[in-house]
Amino acid sequence: xxxxxxxxxxxxxxxxxxxxxxxxxxxxxxxxxxxxxxxxxxxxxxxxxxxxxxxxxxxxxxxxxxxxxxxxxxxxxxx
Numbered sequence: 001x002x003x004x005x006x007x008x009x010x011x012x013x014x015x016x017x018x019x020x021x022x023x024x025x026x027x028x029x030x031x032x033x034x035x036x037x038x039x040x041x042x043x044x045x046x047x048x049x050x051x052x053x054x055x056x057x058x059x060x061x062x063x064x065x066x067x068x069x070x071x072x073x074x075x076x077x078x079x
Contacts, residue, residue, distance in 0.1 A: 026064045033071040046071070 001009075004024065012019040030050060031043035038046075046067055053063045 023060060023064075026061060030064045030068050030071075033068045037071045037074045042071075 008022050009019045034046045035043040054060045
């Protein structure tokens, strides 16, 4: 296990979540797209928004794909 895997397990235990339901690569890809095409501080905020949407019943993969596509439509930044 990596440090990130360990952290996900620990954070999930604290929040009463199943680590198997966390698609880390999808979240990291989304964060990358937002950081590179919108603004760096938008990455964690967008990950939080994804979590809110999923908590309200959105499909995680579909919501992440929609947000990544939206970010990729933006002009790349060096922020």
